[in-house]
Amino acid sequence: MTALRATTPQELAETMRGLGARARAAAQVLKQASSERKNAALRAAAQALRDETKAILAANARDVEAVRARGATEAFVDRLALNAARIAGTARGLDDVAAFPDPVGHVMAEWTRPNGLVIQRVRVPLGVIGVIYESRPNVTADAGGLCLKAGNAAILRGGSESFHTARAIGACLTKGLREADLPEDAIQLVPTTDREAVGHMLKMIDFIDIIVPRGGKSLIARVQQESRIPVIAHLDGNCHVYVDGKADLAMARKVVMNAKMRRVSVCGAAETLLVDRAAAPTHLTPVVKDLLDAGCEVRGDEATRAVDARVKPASEDDYYTEFLEPIIAAKIVDGVGAAIAHVEKYGSHHTDAIVTEDKAAAERFLNEVDSAIVLVNASTQFADGAEFGMGAEIGISTGRLHARGPVGAEQLTSMKYVVRGTGQVRP
Amino acid sequence: MTALRATTPQELAETMRGLGARARAAAQVLKQASSERKNAALRAAAQALRDETKAILAANARDVEAVRARGATEAFVDRLALNAARIAGTARGLDDVAAFPDPVGHVMAEWTRPNGLVIQRVRVPLGVIGVIYESRPNVTADAGGLCLKAGNAAILRGGSESFHTARAIGACLTKGLREADLPEDAIQLVPTTDREAVGHMLKMIDFIDIIVPRGGKSLIARVQQESRIPVIAHLDGNCHVYVDGKADLAMARKVVMNAKMRRVSVCGAAETLLVDRAAAPTHLTPVVKDLLDAGCEVRGDEATRAVDARVKPASEDDYYTEFLEPIIAAKIVDGVGAAIAHVEKYGSHHTDAIVTEDKAAAERFLNEVDSAIVLVNASTQFADGAEFGMGAEIGISTGRLHARGPVGAEQLTSMKYVVRGTGQVRP
Numbered sequence: 001m002t003a004l005r006a007t008t009p010q011e012l013a014e015t016m017r018g019l020g021a022r023a024r025a026a027a028q029v030l031k032q033a034s035s036e037r038k039n040a041a042l043r044a045a046a047q048a049l050r051d052e053t054k055a056i057l058a059a060n061a062r063d064v065e066a067v068r069a070r071g072a073t074e075a076f077v078d079r080l081a082l083n084a085a086r087i088a089g090t091a092r093g094l095d096d097v098a099a100f101p102d103p104v105g106h107v108m109a110e111w112t113r114p115n116g117l118v119i120q121r122v123r124v125p126l127g128v129i130g131v132i133y134e135s136r137p138n139v140t141a142d143a144g145g146l147c148l149k150a151g152n153a154a155i156l157r158g159g160s161e162s163f164h165t166a167r168a169i170g171a172c173l174t175k176g177l178r179e180a181d182l183p184e185d186a187i188q189l190v191p192t193t194d195r196e197a198v199g200h201m202l203k204m205i206d207f208i209d210i211i212v213p214r215g216g217k218s219l220i221a222r223v224q225q226e227s228r229i230p231v232i233a234h235l236d237g238n239c240h241v242y243v244d245g246k247a248d249l250a251m252a253r254k255v256v257m258n259a260k261m262r263r264v265s266v267c268g269a270a271e272t273l274l275v276d277r278a279a280a281p282t283h284l285t286p287v288v289k290d291l292l293d294a295g296c297e298v299r300g301d302e303a304t305r306a307v308d309a310r311v312k313p314a315s316e317d318d319y320y321t322e323f324l325e326p327i328i329a330a331k332i333v334d335g336v337g338a339a340i341a342h343v344e345k346y347g348s349h350h351t352d353a354i355v356t357e358d359k360a361a362a363e364r365f366l367n368e369v370d371s372a373i374v375l376v377n378a379s380t381q382f383a384d385g386a387e388f389g390m391g392a393e394i395g396i397s398t399g400r401l402h403a404r405g406p407v408g409a410e411q412l413t414s415m416k417y418v419v420r421g422t423g424q425v426r427p
Numbered sequence: 428m429t430a431l432r433a434t435t436p437q438e439l440a441e442t443m444r445g446l447g448a449r450a451r452a453a454a455q456v457l458k459q460a461s462s463e464r465k466n467a468a469l470r471a472a473a474q475a476l477r478d479e480t481k482a483i484l485a486a487n488a489r490d491v492e493a494v495r496a497r498g499a500t501e502a503f504v505d506r507l508a509l510n511a512a513r514i515a516g517t518a519r520g521l522d523d524v525a526a527f528p529d530p531v532g533h534v535m536a537e538w539t540r541p542n543g544l545v546i547q548r549v550r551v552p553l554g555v556i557g558v559i560y561e562s563r564p565n566v567t568a569d570a571g572g573l574c575l576k577a578g579n580a581a582i583l584r585g586g587s588e589s590f591h592t593a594r595a596i597g598a599c600l601t602k603g604l605r606e607a608d609l610p611e612d613a614i615q616l617v618p619t620t621d622r623e624a625v626g627h628m629l630k631m632i633d634f635i636d637i638i639v640p641r642g643g644k645s646l647i648a649r650v651q652q653e654s655r656i657p658v659i660a661h662l663d664g665n666c667h668v669y670v671d672g673k674a675d676l677a678m679a680r681k682v683v684m685n686a687k688m689r690r691v692s693v694c695g696a697a698e699t700l701l702v703d704r705a706a707a708p709t710h711l712t713p714v715v716k717d718l719l720d721a722g723c724e725v726r727g728d729e730a731t732r733a734v735d736a737r738v739k740p741a742s743e744d745d746y747y748t749e750f751l752e753p754i755i756a757a758k759i760v761d762g763v764g765a766a767i768a769h770v771e772k773y774g775s776h777h778t779d780a781i782v783t784e785d786k787a788a789a790e791r792f793l794n795e796v797d798s799a800i801v802l803v804n805a806s807t808q809f810a811d812g813a814e815f816g817m818g819a820e821i822g823i824s825t826g827r828l829h830a831r832g833p834v835g836a837e838q839l840t841s842m843k844y845v846v847r848g849t850g851q852v853r854p
Contacts, residue, residue, distance in 0.1 A: 032795065113816055117805055124797070126827055209827055230657050230828050251850040258852035366845050368459065370551070378544055378848030387853065388844070389540055400553055400636055400841040401657050402829040414827040417815070418793050421805030423678040425685035426814065 007192060016200035019155055019188050020207025023128045026185035027153040031125045035102035037180050042098035042145055045176025049091040049141065052172055053084055059168035060137065067135075067161050080135050080162055090138045090169070093392055094176075097145045100391040103410040104151045120418040125151030127209035129412060130201045131394070132223060134215035135159030140169045143214070144187040146394050148177075150412040153186050155208065157201060159215075160193035202227040212407070214395050232403050232411075234395035236322040237267030237350035239380040242339040242365065243287060244356035245278030251377060252279075252355045256287050258379040259353065261294050265324045267396055268351050268373075268383030272319055273330040274339045275304075280332055291328060300330035319346040336361040340368045347371065350398050351383040372398055372405040434621060443627035446582055446615050447634025450555045453612035454580035458552045462529035464607050469525035469572055472603025476518040476568065479599055480511055486595035487564065494562075494588050507562050507589055517565045517596075520819060521603075524572045527818040530837040531578045547845040552578030554636035556839060557628045558821070559650060561642035562586030567596045570641070571614040573821050575604075577839040580613050582635065584628060586642075587620035629654040639834070641822050659830050659838075661822035663749040664694030664777035666807040669766040669792065670714060671783030672705030678804060679706075679782045683714050685806040686780065688721050692751045694823055695778050695800075695810030699746055700757040701766045702731075707759055718755060727757035746773040763788040767795045774798065777825050778810040799825055799832040 007015065049056070060082040067080060109121040129152045131143040140158055147154035158166040170189040177184050190197045201208060202223065211231045213223040220233050241259045243252045259270035275284050285307045291298055292310045299314035311330070318329040319342075333339045336354070343352050353375040354365040362376040373383050385393025385406035393406045403411035434442065476483070487509040494507060536548040556579045558570040567585055574581035585593040597616040604611050617624045628635060629650065638658045640650040647660050668686045670679045686697035702711050707730060715734045718725055725731065726741035738757070745756040760766045763781070770779050780802040781792040789803040800810050812820025812833035820833045830838035
């Protein structure tokens, strides 16, 4: 089947049901697969990526050529285009996932009841995971590998612009599964670029247990709107750094600069700077000048604009915006309470930080800011599964159910209760 | 507003949105409420139930009279009718929830990264919980109390037949909240019996974070079909007891009898008995005769029917059925592998048990049976939050996401990551 083959709606429905049924069957095998076998598949897939670098680059060139011909932006092409180093990095990612402990079978808790029953809460695989993502070729390997690690079957639907690249990478994953004697259907790619395929995935409640969308706002909004299957969604990261009146100035400068400018396009990048009015006379000017000197556009309220002529006026909308660019909104607030109120009103409950030497202010911020990740005296750019020591991640969940924060292999599991008795009956 | 007041669809929509907005506002207060204050509200509500017993009984009499006039079955009336002892039991339930540790703020895990960042995973409330249940008056107090304990606002929609009873109990919960100086909107009852109200609840994605249906199959099926909000569902409990070839006979008799007959109407009651062919000559007859002598109807395959003339033939459907009556399906299987295959094919992934002295068979059953609760040498009737030491429960989840098994206060929470640094920035 190729990307371009026209199918009738009926053919598509059958194709999708077939994918689903095969994924469900593979999941039954995978949930009992040993760590050794899963890790062998991951390592063999990594090796296949290295061995097939030439073929992957050829497939990628085909995709890049097609989007260039349709006039894609250079930023888009840059996300799509692979080179040998990127492929090596993706292979290394699979090796890293293999090296990480297996979440399946982990005893999360164990206790003994007065009647002698020993109860364990044990991690088990979730089942079948549907991943819907944009044209980022590495996600095929990253997501497929994480799902496999956690004993789940995966149905992957990448952006149509990366169709040939994803197929070439998918072939390496299949090879890894085959070499480890695991079902090849454990990681399947949707074999068509038909946009209706996503609609089918979102309704396959018998075959898919959870949907993980990874991409921009419009993709995630569509998935959340249409899905009949629970969604682990990563919404936008409108992250804040609040410089408290009791902040150490050198630390504040370092943390703000890193939070905004280390990489501006990641979801943990800071988008709004809040400065305590008490710290404004001492801290505001150096922090803002650092940003401006580093090439960051600062959009501020009146007090911030007074600091430097380069500061532009901020609109109300700016405080709601995830720029993902070298732009930051800035505002003076009256202490930690006002900072918390601002974050709660404008933020996206992703990742927010306070810089302060005041323990009480720090604890209040950590407690009252209702975000997946809250930090004191550290950069928001630490919002990352690997930085948390959780291994690779499929995204940062801003939802409150099942998984919140970094979603790694552990978050792609369910659990069960295992009870061992000696003949106990209930009175 | 009363049960009987006709409302236009527009009025209903406004009423429901008002409920939702007030619940969201209350949740903002509740999530910061201290354990002391929440527990004070629970205890004051318990006291109010005791103080208002007469008023509750009067309201209940009104409901009972109405359903009797419409010709309800005695079983239905029995579930609906209260007496002073039942009300005292419900009050005691609220006191028990108050006495249980607060899940909110609990540090689930803490670790330090090589760069010195200290990361904690901390429990936080979920937000607003919508509970939809049938005409079981105690659920109003049980569900409202558990949601409150976990720092959540609750919107409760009970069966229309218990409308007046639920209102009387709801008034006691409100009194408890008021006395503890917590927002009265923390626990709200849908103020109408209009069935469309449920449809509204299931679509209020801005105001309700999770829906918990508690009731029969048709209610849960409707909720799962219609809901735009994630659902923690308790599906049917088609529970199995498998008597292995290496089972101790006395233990097998005791466990099977308890699993089936202690209470036949609970979700953890056994519905199918599987006996290893190797144990049939010794174990089948006594186990089956025990059940028959206790008044249980046994529907068996040929081998089981040979044991006793009272055994009736089992249909294929019987093995899929949650009887919730003194009826059990029975079958001879060829060892633990066949038992597991039967449970996986016919079961509902709720609670299943093996009786055996063979450690390898036990471990295989515990590992391969994919149910929320798996037991060895213990009755399936232990499927209960309190029996697990988890305190009161709102149900047993057979879903795989967020919560699986008993759903108590802890399962009605989310979490966040709290990160403490000393100025770390990401390289």
